[in-house]
Each structure stands twice: as structure tokens, then as C-alpha cells.
Amino acid sequence: MRVPLSWLREYVDLPATETGRDVQAKLVSVGLEVETVEQIGSGLKGPLVVGQVLTIEELEGFKKPIRFCTVDVGSANGTGEPQEIVCGARNFSVGDKVVVVLPGAVLPGDFAIAARKTYGKTSHGMICSTDELGMGDDGAHGIIVLPPEHEVGTDAIELLQLVDEVLDIAVTPDRGYCLSMRGVARETAIAYGLPLRDPALLDVPAPNAYGYPVRISEPSRCDRFTARTVTGLQPEARSPIWLQRRLQKAGMRPISLAVDITNYVMLELGQPLHAYDRTRVEGPIGVRRAQQGEKLTTLDGAVRVLDAEDLVITDDRGPIGLAGVMGGADTEIADADGESVLTTEVVIEAAHFDAISIARTARRHKLSSEASKRFERGVDPQAAAAAAQRTVDLLVLLAGGTAEAGVTEITAPFAPRTIAMPADHPDRVAGVDYGRETVVRRLQQVGCDVYGQDELIVTVPSWRPDLHEPNDLAEEVIRLEGYENLPSTLPTPPSGRGLTDRQRLHRRIGRVLAGAGYVEALSYPFTGDAVLDQLGLEADDERRRTVKLVNPLSDEEPALRTTLLPGLLGALRRNDGRGSHDLALFETGLVFRPTGSWTPAVRLPVDRRPTDEEIAGLDAALPHQPRRAAVVLAGAREQAGWWGRGTPATWADAVEAARSIAGEAGVEVVVRADQHAPWHPGRCAALYVTVNGEETLFGHAGELHPRVIKALHLPERTCAAEVELDVLEQAVDGALQAPRISTFPVATQDVALVVAEDVPAAQVERALREGAGELLESLRLFDVFTGEQIGAGNKSLAYALRFRAADRTLTVEEASAARDTAVALAAERTGAVLRGA
Structure with missing residues (x-):
């Protein structure tokens, strides 16, 4: 909210010596965030006066049109003689009143004015435009042409209010009343301890049956609607300079008198208004919900397809405005050619709409207006009648109109809080x-x-x-x-207990992934159906059951995520598109799953510690929030160089990342082939850990499905893994123990077993471990072979078994016996045959 200090002084009698900086300090002390104080007209120095164009001579022979003018500036130049000025603009004529800056003056930007020869003539000054005077954008281009009633020689600095201070206030959502001069003036009056002249204290006529007919179908969303009519307006009436300047200083562009007055009253009282050309409104004005698919052309020229949740203003033809957001083009105040000029009959709307409804409509149509900004933060419902009356008064005063006696005011029952x-x-x-x-x-x-x-x-x-x-x-x-008057006291905290086991585990996982070359990426916890479709999830997939947000940041992502992969894959895609092709990213965070039942959340007290029952009630209202870890990889896992060829990232790297995560908890992972979206059906691994003696699914890893890669525009052969850390914590069996280093030598035995191709290597490994017994220290699969030598439909799995005893050196016979027992159990359970036997 931009607040001109000169305007603010109309409502509060500030000391004459108070500057914008002084007012800023006072407003900051009462909790308003005044970001800047703009010094308008800083460095401006006269003489700057009103002049009248006497003659215009068109100069020929130049690349652009040039005019040599004589201008009457009265006695401002000290001689009373016409001032000779060269000007390139063409939007003024002989007899027009213009703004003239004379030699010796200084314009904003330290631009000194002096007589100078140009285009073969000597120019004694300059005819000014709005840009040259730092007046901002008024929607026009070229020289300022003043109304004819201003006297020649009048000081234009005062006339155009060129010197002022403007406070730029960042209004927080809970202080919507400060999006008006009335609200800021109230805070200023409180800060200075001065009385407030409330601009909303107006004599308002009582409602009667003669006003413009209005029908409200949604009283819960529009609890107040005031309509007033003004007729006999002068079509040639224009906004006076003082009105235009206040709008410009507040950051708005003057358009036409009726529109300027509604904007002015909105800035003054905080009540958005709308003016309709009565000759273009057919039948009563209505307020209702839009029909799904209805269309409305708004004032910005856009054709908008309406949603059933949108609130619209209607006449007998249908929607004529998007309530609380923007009016429609069909009832715009315009002439037959569509130019924005004042009509002769105007219907003024001052209504109060539901804040949440307006906020959702504005976001749905990506249409944030000055009106919607105020409605969604809360507008004073009692100010509607006063705002309508203020608009009527200004139209009568400035446009010569006549206020009709009819007053329409529809109000829902209202009780003060x-x-x-x-x-x-x-x-x-x-x-x-x-x-x-x-x-x-x-x-x-x-x-x-x-x-x-x-x-x-x-x-x-x-x-x-x-x-x-x-x-x-x-x-x-x-x-x-005054917050500054609060005493500073430091609470005495209890002694710390350090990190919990859960926190330590999560930090170790982050460190091990970072040490393996992964970069942590944090993504927003929001998702939508579109990305779930791109991941290829089936209609009955649990990850499609999402928790919907009441007030989402984006309509495209209205739900909380059920998997970490979309955010990570989006980060990978963006980085790949920016030239980083060898990527390894990870994230740990919460996903959100609906519990199936919902209870409203309780508001916890702040003046005491919540009871266990209150905390339990709050927890019951929350969705299930398991913590997960995920990694994504693309490009080279190891770079190529003088040392040799690089290694591309494969599904095995994703599986190894999951193993590393489980290894930080001292938990063994069982890997089995699986088919699970969004992974490739032939390169997907299901990961299991043992919880309370039973194998429990821990996560999935592998290469993504080609259709998913294409839909998400990812690099070829992108791999990913996602695991659930809550399951990992349950699998932890006591405190993590450091490995013991034996002083006795190891005995290594290699075996190659032939099994059917559809037998998982993990099943063979599990049988070997169990059969080898407690002497087995480690087991590693180091080769997989297929070929004619072992027969069609078979594969050879070569394992290295390391045996060691804690109290002695093993003999060859002991190691061989343990190996034979392991092979025998593998043969029994998987049909494995010792290769070469």
C-alpha cells in the first residue's frame, strides 16, 4: 500500500515538521512494515508554470517532426513576453494550456534547464510531459495538456503536487484494513496520540424500495450489497488533477472519471467498488454461483471459462462480472467505439463477499486485482454504504450528475463479534x-x-x-x-539429552549418501494427479490416495506427496536441462498417507502445556507421515579420464544405495526381482529387511520404466531407489555394534552353482548362508554366467565364501565341510548343482 503523506494529513493533523521518515518510525513502532519512503520531486526546482500555446511553426528538413512554439507564461519569465520553445511532441494545439519549465529550473534526475540552440532555433525552456516531471504513468503519451480553467503563470509545482513523500507499506494478510488510507490513518493517529477524522463517517440515506433491483442467490458468500444510481453525468467530464495525482502516487493509473472515482474511494475507505453503465445492464443485478463452463469476458479482454465455485454478478443475459475480482466487458463504461469515456448513467455496486471464495476464484483464474487483494484479506462490511455514498458525492461534484433517490441495500443478519x-x-x-x-x-x-x-x-x-x-x-x-518496551529475559532451558536414536540414524544416512557422491536436494511436499499419471501408477495404487489441501499453493498440486520421487526427478530434469548430465541426488523427508478417518484438529493452548489428551487429539487429526529416503541417478557414475573409460549409472547403483542406507543401521537387505511402478519390470528390485523375525518390504530400487522416462523428459536409463526409514528403524536389533577384528586367518572357498534362470540369486545366497553356519564371515556373488556350456534356461552363480573362527585357525577340512554343507542346503532348496560336478 502506497500512502502519500499529503493525503494522510487530511485525516490526521500531523505536526508540520513531521517528515515521511518520522511517520515511518512511528508506524513501525506500532507493527506496520514500512519498506521505503519515496521522495517524490526530490531536487525539483522552479520556475515551472502554466503556459498557453500562442503559435506553432512546423520545422521542415528533419528526420522527425519538430515544432517551434511561442508560449505565454505571464510574468514568470520576468519580461511578460512569449517564451520561444522547440518541442517534438504533437499532442497539443494552439490555445492549449501546458506545463512549461523555464531556464534556471532543475527537473528530477538533476536535469538542469537552460536556453540552448537546437534544430536551428533557440529554445528557452521546455514544454513538459509526465515522464519528465516524474509523475509516473497516466496512460497517456506526450505533453501534459491542462484543463483550460488554470491561469497562465500559475506555479505548476503546487498545481500538480509534484513534491511529496510516499510511504510504501508491506501489509500482512491479517492487517487487510491497512490497504486503505482510512486504516493507515487510524494507525497513524494511534501512534501519535492524535484524533482521527474518519472518512467513512458520512450521512447515508436509508434504503428504500426505489433503488436498482438486486437479487442475491448466495447470501453466505455475499452478505451485503449496496446499489446506487447517478444520472445526468457530463460525458466530457474528466478527472481533476488532484484526483489523478493521488491515484498516481498510490500506484494506480488514471483511466476515466467514473473508474478513477471508484479506485479513489477504494484507496480511501478500503471498500472495492464497481461502476456499471446502466444503459448496458439488462434487468436486475444478481449474485449467484457460476454454472460450470459458463464464459465471461473480463475487463482485461480475456475470455474466462467459469467454475461452479466462482461467484458471479449477473443480469438477464448472464454473467457480467467476476464477483470481487473484476468486472465484465459487456457493462464497461464506454462509448460505441469502445473508448473508455464517462457515460451519462451509472449504477454503483458496493458489496461484501466471502474472503475465501474470492481468494480461490482469483487463484483459479490467475487474476489478482486490487479488489481481490482486499476482499481476500477482509473488508469492513459496514463500510459498503459509506463507500457508495462517497462515490455518489464525487460523481455529483465532479461530473455534474444527479443522485437518484432510490437506495438498494441487501444485508444478511449481522452480529458483532x-x-x-x-x-x-x-x-x-x-x-x-x-x-x-x-x-x-x-x-x-x-x-x-x-x-x-x-x-x-x-x-x-x-x-x-x-x-x-x-x-x-x-x-x-x-x-x-511497544514491542521495544518488553523486557528481555532468557528462559532457563533444561539440560539437553542429545539426539535421539532416530535423529542419529537419519544423519548417518545423509552422511553415507553424501560420501557416496549423492547431492541432497529438497523439494516441495506437494503433488497432483498429473505427475502420478506420468509415473504410471495404477488406479488402485495406494500412492494415489492423497491428502488434499484446503488452501493449496497451486491448483496443479493440490495434495501432499505420497512418494519422494516426483520432486527428486523434477530436480534431476531441471539440472540435466541446464547442462549437468552426470547426476546423483538424494532426499530424506516425510510422505503423507490418509488414515481413512478424519477428525477436526484441536487448537492447542499457548498459556500452558497441552495435556496428553489434547496432543493425542491433534495427532489423530494428522495423516500418517512415514519418513523415507530416495535417490535418483543419471549419466556417468564414474567419469572417464586418462585412467580409463567411465562407468554409467545402472540399476545396481540404485540397489547399492539402498544397501548403504540399511548398512548404517546394521541391517541386512534381501533383494528380490519385482514389478512395481514406476520401475522397469525387468530391472526392478524389491528390498526386504527382517522385522520381528519376518521379512518386511523396505523399498524398491532399479531403472525407471522407459514410458516414465519419456513422460517426465528424463535422461535415458535414469535409475532410482526409495526406501522407508521407519521400517528400517524397526529392523534395528539393539545398538549398532562395531565389527570385531579377528587375529586368525581367513579361509576362502569359491563355489559356482548352476540354477534355473528364474531362481533369484538372493534365494541361493540365503540358503548358502544358513547352510555354512556360524563359521561364515562373508559371502559375495562375484560372477553370473549364461551360455551353451551350462545348458539353455540355466545360469551359473559364482560365490566367494570367507570362513573364520574367532578362537582358532580353521583347517582345510573344517572350511571344506562348511562349504559342502552350504552347497547341499542350496541344492535342496533351489535345485542348485555344483558346476563341474
């Missing part, structure tokens, strides 16, 4: 003894009515929808008394 609060509650929250008188005075300053002694009954003003409970009222008292 009351809050019960102990008088000493702000004292206990802040740890400061304010006392009842201070608490009551501060609450009255923000507009509350306060009754009671020890127990206060506070009636909240209509413009403060953010005040709901005692802590909100306590915050008002504390901020107005």
Missing part, C-alpha cells in the same frame, strides 16, 4: 504490568467497545476480522505499548 478476556491477560502474556486502564484504552483505540472490570467483554470492530480470541487482543495491547 465479542470476546471475553481477563483484564490481566495481556499482562500475563507479555510479562509486563500494564494494568486494566491501559488495556481498555488501547483496545478502544483500535475500535473495540470494552465493558466489565476483572473480566472484560470486548466487542470487535467490523474492520478487524483478524481478532478472534484473547491472545489477539493481547497482541494489540502489546504492539501499541
Whole structure:
């Protein structure tokens, strides 16, 4: 919100010596974030006056049109003679009143004006445009042409209000009332301890049956609608300079008188308004939900397909406006040629709409307007009638119109919000003894009515929808008394207990993946159906059951993620597109699964520790949130160089990453072939760990399906793994033990077993481990062979078995016996045959 200081002074009698910086400090002290104070017209120096064009001579022989003008500037030049000026603009004529800067003046940007010879003539000054005077964009291009009533020689610096200070305030969502001069003026008056001249205190006529007909079908979304009509407007009327300048300083562009007045009143009172050309409205004005698929052309020229949740303004033809967001082009104030000029009859709308409904509509159509910004933050419902009256008054004053006697005002039942609060509650929250008188005075300053002694009954003003409970009222008292006056006290924390086993495990996993060359990437926890389709998930896949957000950041991702892969794969795709082709990324984080039942979340107290029942109730309202780890790989796993060829990332690297994660917990992983989206059906491994004596699925790893790679625009042969860390924690059997180093030598025995091709190597390995007994130290698969030598449909698995005893040196006979027992059990369970036997 841009607040011109000169405008602010109309509502609060600030000391004449107060600068914008002084006001900024005061507003910051009461909790407003004033980002900058802009010095408009800084360095501007006259003479800058109103002049009248007497003659225009067109100069020939130049690449662009050049005009040699004589301008009457009165006595401002000290001689009273016409001023000779060379100008290249063509939007003015003889007799027009213009703004003239004379030699000796300095324009914004330290641009000094002096007489100079140009295009064969001497120019004694300059005829000015808005850009040259730093006035901002007024929608026009070229020289400023003033209304004819301004006297020649008048000081244009004062006339155009060229010198001012503008405070730029970052208004937080809970302080929507500060998106108006009225709201900022109230905070300024409180900060200075001065009275406020409330611009909304107007005499408003009572509603009657003669106003423009209005029908509201959605009273829950539009609880107030005021309609006023003004006729007999002068079509040639234009916005006066003071009105245009206030809009420009506030960051808005003047358009036409009716539109400028509605924007001006919105900035003044915070109530968005809309003006309709009555001759273009057919029948009563209505407020209803849109029909799915209805279309509306808004004022920006875009044709918008409406949703059934959108609230629209209608007439007998259908939608004529997107309620609280933007009006429709069909009822725009325009002439037959479509040029924005003032019509002769105007219907003024001042309504109050549901904040959430407007916010969702604006986001759905990607259409953020000045009106929607205010409605979605909360608009004073009691200000609608005053805003309509203020608009009527300005149209009558500036356009010569006549206000019709009819006043339409439809209101839903309204009861002020009351809050019960102990008088000493702000004292206990802040740890400061304010006392009842201070608490009551501060609450009255923000507009509350306060009754009671020890127990206060506070009636909240209509413009403060953010005040709901005692802590909100306590915050008002504390901020107005000054956050800087709160004592600084450091709490005494209990002695630390260090990290939990869960935290230590998660940190170790991050370190081991980073040590293996993976880079951590953090992604947003949101997802949508589109990416789940791209992953090739079946309709009944559990990962499609998502937790939907009530207020999502994006309509394309309205749910919480059920897998880490979409975010990681998106990061991999972006980095690959930017030239990094050898990638290995990992992430650890929560996924969210619906529990099947939903209970509303309880609001925990802040003045005491929540009870176990309250915490349990809060937990019951949350979805199941298992923690997972995931990795994605593409390109080369090892770079090529003078030492030899590089190694591409394969599905085996993804499996090894999962093994490394489990290894940090001291847990063995069993790997089995599987088919599970989004992995390639022939290169997908299911990972199992033992939990309470039973094999439990731990995750999946492998190469992604080619269709998934194509749909997500990923590099070829992209691999990934995703595991559930909560399952890993359950598999941990006691504290992690460091490996013992034996002083006795190892005995190595190699075996090559021939099995059918469909027998998993993990099944053979499990049988060998069990058969070898406790003398087996490690077992490693070092070769897989297929060929004619071992027969069709078979494969040879070569294992290296390491045997060692903790208390002695093994004999050859002992090692061979353990090997033979292992081979025998493998043969029994898998049909393995010792190769060469």
C-alpha cells in the first residue's frame, strides 16, 4: 500500500515538521512494515508554470517532426513576453494550456534547464510531459495538456503536487484494513496520540424500495450489497488533477472519471467498488454461483471459462462480472467505439463477499486485482454504504450528475463479534504490568467497545476480522505499548539429552549418501494427479490416495506427496536441462498417507502445556507421515579420464544405495526381482529387511520404466531407489555394534552353482548362508554366467565364501565341510548343482 503523506494529513493533523521518515518510525513502532519512503520531486526546482500555446511553426528538413512554439507564461519569465520553445511532441494545439519549465529550473534526475540552440532555433525552456516531471504513468503519451480553467503563470509545482513523500507499506494478510488510507490513518493517529477524522463517517440515506433491483442467490458468500444510481453525468467530464495525482502516487493509473472515482474511494475507505453503465445492464443485478463452463469476458479482454465455485454478478443475459475480482466487458463504461469515456448513467455496486471464495476464484483464474487483494484479506462490511455514498458525492461534484433517490441495500443478519478476556491477560502474556486502564484504552483505540472490570467483554470492530480470541487482543495491547518496551529475559532451558536414536540414524544416512557422491536436494511436499499419471501408477495404487489441501499453493498440486520421487526427478530434469548430465541426488523427508478417518484438529493452548489428551487429539487429526529416503541417478557414475573409460549409472547403483542406507543401521537387505511402478519390470528390485523375525518390504530400487522416462523428459536409463526409514528403524536389533577384528586367518572357498534362470540369486545366497553356519564371515556373488556350456534356461552363480573362527585357525577340512554343507542346503532348496560336478 502506497500512502502519500499529503493525503494522510487530511485525516490526521500531523505536526508540520513531521517528515515521511518520522511517520515511518512511528508506524513501525506500532507493527506496520514500512519498506521505503519515496521522495517524490526530490531536487525539483522552479520556475515551472502554466503556459498557453500562442503559435506553432512546423520545422521542415528533419528526420522527425519538430515544432517551434511561442508560449505565454505571464510574468514568470520576468519580461511578460512569449517564451520561444522547440518541442517534438504533437499532442497539443494552439490555445492549449501546458506545463512549461523555464531556464534556471532543475527537473528530477538533476536535469538542469537552460536556453540552448537546437534544430536551428533557440529554445528557452521546455514544454513538459509526465515522464519528465516524474509523475509516473497516466496512460497517456506526450505533453501534459491542462484543463483550460488554470491561469497562465500559475506555479505548476503546487498545481500538480509534484513534491511529496510516499510511504510504501508491506501489509500482512491479517492487517487487510491497512490497504486503505482510512486504516493507515487510524494507525497513524494511534501512534501519535492524535484524533482521527474518519472518512467513512458520512450521512447515508436509508434504503428504500426505489433503488436498482438486486437479487442475491448466495447470501453466505455475499452478505451485503449496496446499489446506487447517478444520472445526468457530463460525458466530457474528466478527472481533476488532484484526483489523478493521488491515484498516481498510490500506484494506480488514471483511466476515466467514473473508474478513477471508484479506485479513489477504494484507496480511501478500503471498500472495492464497481461502476456499471446502466444503459448496458439488462434487468436486475444478481449474485449467484457460476454454472460450470459458463464464459465471461473480463475487463482485461480475456475470455474466462467459469467454475461452479466462482461467484458471479449477473443480469438477464448472464454473467457480467467476476464477483470481487473484476468486472465484465459487456457493462464497461464506454462509448460505441469502445473508448473508455464517462457515460451519462451509472449504477454503483458496493458489496461484501466471502474472503475465501474470492481468494480461490482469483487463484483459479490467475487474476489478482486490487479488489481481490482486499476482499481476500477482509473488508469492513459496514463500510459498503459509506463507500457508495462517497462515490455518489464525487460523481455529483465532479461530473455534474444527479443522485437518484432510490437506495438498494441487501444485508444478511449481522452480529458483532465479542470476546471475553481477563483484564490481566495481556499482562500475563507479555510479562509486563500494564494494568486494566491501559488495556481498555488501547483496545478502544483500535475500535473495540470494552465493558466489565476483572473480566472484560470486548466487542470487535467490523474492520478487524483478524481478532478472534484473547491472545489477539493481547497482541494489540502489546504492539501499541511497544514491542521495544518488553523486557528481555532468557528462559532457563533444561539440560539437553542429545539426539535421539532416530535423529542419529537419519544423519548417518545423509552422511553415507553424501560420501557416496549423492547431492541432497529438497523439494516441495506437494503433488497432483498429473505427475502420478506420468509415473504410471495404477488406479488402485495406494500412492494415489492423497491428502488434499484446503488452501493449496497451486491448483496443479493440490495434495501432499505420497512418494519422494516426483520432486527428486523434477530436480534431476531441471539440472540435466541446464547442462549437468552426470547426476546423483538424494532426499530424506516425510510422505503423507490418509488414515481413512478424519477428525477436526484441536487448537492447542499457548498459556500452558497441552495435556496428553489434547496432543493425542491433534495427532489423530494428522495423516500418517512415514519418513523415507530416495535417490535418483543419471549419466556417468564414474567419469572417464586418462585412467580409463567411465562407468554409467545402472540399476545396481540404485540397489547399492539402498544397501548403504540399511548398512548404517546394521541391517541386512534381501533383494528380490519385482514389478512395481514406476520401475522397469525387468530391472526392478524389491528390498526386504527382517522385522520381528519376518521379512518386511523396505523399498524398491532399479531403472525407471522407459514410458516414465519419456513422460517426465528424463535422461535415458535414469535409475532410482526409495526406501522407508521407519521400517528400517524397526529392523534395528539393539545398538549398532562395531565389527570385531579377528587375529586368525581367513579361509576362502569359491563355489559356482548352476540354477534355473528364474531362481533369484538372493534365494541361493540365503540358503548358502544358513547352510555354512556360524563359521561364515562373508559371502559375495562375484560372477553370473549364461551360455551353451551350462545348458539353455540355466545360469551359473559364482560365490566367494570367507570362513573364520574367532578362537582358532580353521583347517582345510573344517572350511571344506562348511562349504559342502552350504552347497547341499542350496541344492535342496533351489535345485542348485555344483558346476563341474
